[in-house]
Amino acid sequence: MGQIIISVGREFGSGGRVIAEALAKRFDIPIYDRHLILEIAEKTGLAPEEIEKYNENPKHRLFSRSVRGYSNSIEDNIAEMQFKFIEDKAASGESFVVVGRCSETKLRKYEGLVSLFILGDADEKVKRVMEVYDLSEEKAKDLIDKKDRKRKRYHNYHCSGHWGDSRLYDLSINSSRLGIDRTVDMLEKYIRARMSE
Amino acid sequence: MTAQIFAVIIFVAMFIMIVLDKIERHYVTLGSGVLTIAVVFGICQHSWTAIWNTLAIKNFATAEFWYATSESESKGINWATIIFIAGMMIMVEGMAKAGFFRWLCMKIAFLVKCRTIPVFITFMIMSAVLSMFIDSITVIMFLAAVTIELAQLLRFNPVPMILSEIFCANLGGSATMCGDPPNIIVGTSMGYSFFDFLSNTGVAAGISLVFSVVFFYFAFRKELVSDNAEKIDISKLPKPSEAITNKKDFIVSSLIFGLAVVLLVTHSITHLTVATIGLAIAVITIIAAGKSTPEIMKKVDYKTVVFFIGLFIVVSGLEETGILELIAQFIEKISGGNAMAMIAIILWVSAIASAFVDNIPFAATMVPVIQSLAASTGVSLHTLAWTLSIGTDIGGSATPIGASANVVGTSVAAKNGHPVSWGRYCKKLAPATVMVLAISTVYIFVRYI
Numbered sequence: 001m002g003q004i005i006i007s008v009g010r011e012f013g014s015g016g017r018v019i020a021e022a023l024a025k026r027f028d029i030p031i032y033d034r035h036l037i038l039e040i041a042e043k044t045g046l047a048p049e050e051i052e053k054y055n056e057n058p059k060h061r062l063f064s065r066s067v068r069g070y071s072n073s074i075e076d077n078i079a080e081m082q083f084k085f086i087e088d089k090a091a092s093g094e095s096f097v098v099v100g101r102c103s104e105t106k107l108r109k110y111e112g113l114v115s116l117f118i119l120g121d122a123d124e125k126v127k128r129v130m131e132v133y134d135l136s137e138e139k140a141k142d143l144i145d146k147k148d149r150k151r152k153r154y155h156n157y158h159c160s161g162h163w164g165d166s167r168l169y170d171l172s173i174n175s176s177r178l179g180i181d182r183t184v185d186m187l188e189k190y191i192r193a194r195m196s197e
Numbered sequence: 198m199t200a201q202i203f204a205v206i207i208f209v210a211m212f213i214m215i216v217l218d219k220i221e222r223h224y225v226t227l228g229s230g231v232l233t234i235a236v237v238f239g240i241c242q243h244s245w246t247a248i249w250n251t252l253a254i255k256n257f258a259t260a261e262f263w264y265a266t267s268e269s270e271s272k273g274i275n276w277a278t279i280i281f282i283a284g285m286m287i288m289v290e291g292m293a294k295a296g297f298f299r300w301l302c303m304k305i306a307f308l309v310k311c312r313t314i315p316v317f318i319t320f321m322i323m324s325a326v327l328s329m330f331i332d333s334i335t336v337i338m339f340l341a342a343v344t345i346e347l348a349q350l351l352r353f354n355p356v357p358m359i360l361s362e363i364f365c366a367n368l369g370g371s372a373t374m375c376g377d378p379p380n381i382i383v384g385t386s387m388g389y390s391f392f393d394f395l396s397n398t399g400v401a402a403g404i405s406l407v408f409s410v411v412f413f414y415f416a417f418r419k420e421l422v423s424d425n426a427e428k429i430d431i432s433k434l435p436k437p438s439e440a441i442t443n444k445k446d447f448i449v450s451s452l453i454f455g456l457a458v459v460l461l462v463t464h465s466i467t468h469l470t471v472a473t474i475g476l477a478i479a480v481i482t483i484i485a486a487g488k489s490t491p492e493i494m495k496k497v498d499y500k501t502v503v504f505f506i507g508l509f510i511v512v513s514g515l516e517e518t519g520i521l522e523l524i525a526q527f528i529e530k531i532s533g534g535n536a537m538a539m540i541a542i543i544l545w546v547s548a549i550a551s552a553f554v555d556n557i558p559f560a561a562t563m564v565p566v567i568q569s570l571a572a573s574t575g576v577s578l579h580t581l582a583w584t585l586s587i588g589t590d591i592g593g594s595a596t597p598i599g600a601s602a603n604v605v606g607t608s609v610a611a612k613n614g615h616p617v618s619w620g621r622y623c624k625k626l627a628p629a630t631v632m633v634l635a636i637s638t639v640y641i642f643v644r645y646i
Contacts, residue, residue, distance in 0.1 A: 044614025054616070061217050063619060065555075065598040067334060068498055070608035072597040074618065077611035 003112035004095045007103035012147035013125030015180045016118035022184040024097040033099035054078045058153035105159040117172040124176040200241035204514040223500040226507025233514035251513040263473045274509040277385040277472040284475025290493045291482045295447040298339035299440035324362040325369030333366040333602035341609035357417035363606040371590035372402035379560030379589040386564045390465035397583045401640045405633040449485045512561045525569035536576045548592025552599040556589040580645040595630040597622045
C-alpha cells in the first residue's frame with residue numbers, strides 16, 4: 001500500500017472525529033488528534049492541558065505581533081508545532097489520519113492526501129452535542145456556534161482557502177444524511193477507490 | 198484642510214492595520230505611502246514639490262548625505278536610516294552564517310563555567326552590549342537559542358533568563374544611535390553622532406542597566422535554581438569552537454564587525470555619515486562573502502526596508518500638511534510651556550504608546566513634533582530628542598508586543614516548550630520598565646533642566 005493521508009475537517013457536532021477514528025481503524029493506520037497533543041507535550045515538556053488550552057485556537061490579534069516569522073502568540077506557536085509535526089510525519093512516508101489542523105492545505109503537496117470535510121444538519125448536530133456533552137439545547141447551540149467560529153478563524157488565519165469551502169476538499173459530506181456508520185462505509189469505498197488509482 | 202483629513206485618515210488606517218497584523222506590515226506602509234503621494238500630495242495639494250521633498254532622492258547627490266561636517270536635518274524618506282539598516286543587516290547575516298553569535302554566547306557561558314547565576318548576569322550584560330551595535334532581533338534570536346540549549350543541559354528554567362535578556366537588549370539598544378531603529382531615525386533626522394547618543398542616552402542606559410541587573414537578580418533568583426544539584430561537568434557540553442562553521446569566514450566577519458564598531462564610534466571625527474558606513478560595511482561583506490553572497494542576500498530582511506520607505510512617506514504626509522505641528526501645539530498647550538511637564542509627557546506618552554504599538558512609526562511621527570516644539574517653546578531640541586529616544590526604546594519592553602526583540606524572544610521560548618503568556622511577561626518586565634523610566638525621568642531632569 002502506498003502512503004495514504006486522510007485529512008478530516010469537521011463542523012462541531014457533525015461526528016467528524018468519530019468518523020476519523022473509524023476510518024483509522026478500517027485502514028489500520030494511526031490517527032493524530034488528541035494524540036498529536038500528547039506527542040508534542042512529550043517532545044517539548046509542556047503539559048498536555050497547556051497545549052489543549054491553545055489548540056486550534058485563533059490568536060488574539062490585538063495582543064499578538066509577528067516579526068520575521070516569529071510570533072509572540074502562544075496559539076500561533078502551538079499551531080506551527082502541530083503543522084511541523086504532521087508535515088514531518090507525511091514526509092517520512094507514514095500513512096495516518098489527521099483531524100483538523102489545516103491539514104487539507106498544509107499537506108496538499110502529498111499525492112496520498114485524501115481531504116474530507118464532514119458537516120451536518122443543525123438539528124442533528126445539536127442533538128448529538130446535547131447527548132455527548134450532556135447539555136441543554138440552548139447551551140449545545142451556543143457551544144456549536146462558539147467552536148465553529150473558532151475553527152473557522154483558526155483555519156482562515158493559517159490558510160488562504162476558507163474553512164468548509166467545498167473547493168478546498170476532495171469530498172464534503174453531510175453526515176446527517178446516511179448517519180455516522182454508513183457515512184464511514186461510503187468514505188471507505190471512496191478512499192479505497194482513490195488508493196487503487 | 199482636505200489634505201490634512203486624508204493624511205490623518207491614511208495614517209490612522211495604517212496604524213490600525215499594523216496593529217491588526219492581518220496584512221504584512223511592509224505592504225501596509227507601502228500601500229499607505231502610495232496613497233499619501235497620490236491622494237494627499239497629488240489630488241488634494243497638487244504639489245509636485247511635496248512629492249519631490251518626500252521622495253528625497255536629491256539627497257543622494259549631496260555631499261552632506263555621505264560626508265557631513267555639520268549637523269543637518271533631513272525631511273521626507275530618511276534614506277540614511279534605510280541604507281544604514283540594510284547595510285547592517287547584510288553584515289549581521291554574514292556574521293550569523295559564520296557562527297559568530299553562537300560562538301560568542303557559548304564562549305561567555307564557558308568563561309563563567311556554565312554556572313546558572315553567572316551565566317544569567319553575563320548574558321544580560323552581553324545582550325545590552327551587543328544590542329548597542331547590532332539589531333536586537335538578531336541578538337535575541339541567538340541569545341535565546343543558546344539559553345534554551347544551556348537550560349536543557351543544565352536543567353534550569355530558561356524563561357526568566359530570556360525575559361531578562363530581552364529587557365537588556367532593548368536597554369542596550371537605547372544607548373547608541375544604531376542600537377534601536379527609533380534612535381537611527383532621531384539621529385539621522387537631526388544629524389546626531391554615535392557619540393552624542395552614547396554620552397546622553399548611553400549614560401542613562403548604563404545607570405539603568407546596573408539597576409536592572411540587580412532587579413532581575415532578585416526577581417528571578419528563586420526560579421533560576423538548577424534542578425541539577427550535582428556539579429556540572431562542562432567538558433560534556435558542546436564546545437564554543439563547534440559553533441564556528443568556517444574559520445576563515447569567522448575571522449573575516451569578526452573583522453568586519455570590528456570595523457563597523459570603529460567607524461560608528463569615530464564617525465563624528467571622520468565625518469562619515471551612517472549612510473556611508475552602512476553602504477561601506479555592506480560592500481565589504483559582499484566582497485568578502487564571494488560565492489556565498491546570494492545566500493546572505495536571500496536572508497536579508499527586505500520587508501523591513503520596504504516598511505521604512507512606506508512609513509516615512511506617510512509621516513511626510515502628516516508633516517507637509519501641518520498635522521504634526523498641531524500635535525506639537527497641543528503638547529505645548531497642555532504642558533503650559535513648562536519644560537519639565539513637556540519632558541514628562543513626551544517620555545511617558547512615548548513609553549506607553551511604544552508598549553503597545555510599533556515604536557518605529559511612533560518615533561518617526563514624533564521627530565517633526567519635537568522639532569516644532571523646540572522651535573516654538575525654546576526648550577532644547579537635544580533634550581527632547583534624548584527624551585523621545587529613551588521613551589520609545591524603553592517603553593517597548595513593558596509588554597510582549599512592545600518591541601521586536603520581545604516577540605522573537607518569547608517565540609523562541611514557546612517553540613521550545615516554554616510559552617510565555619502576557620501575565621507571565623508583564624509581571625516582572627512591566628515593573629522593570631517603570632523603574633527604568635523613573636530613573637530616566639530623574640536623569641533627564643537633573644542633567645538637562
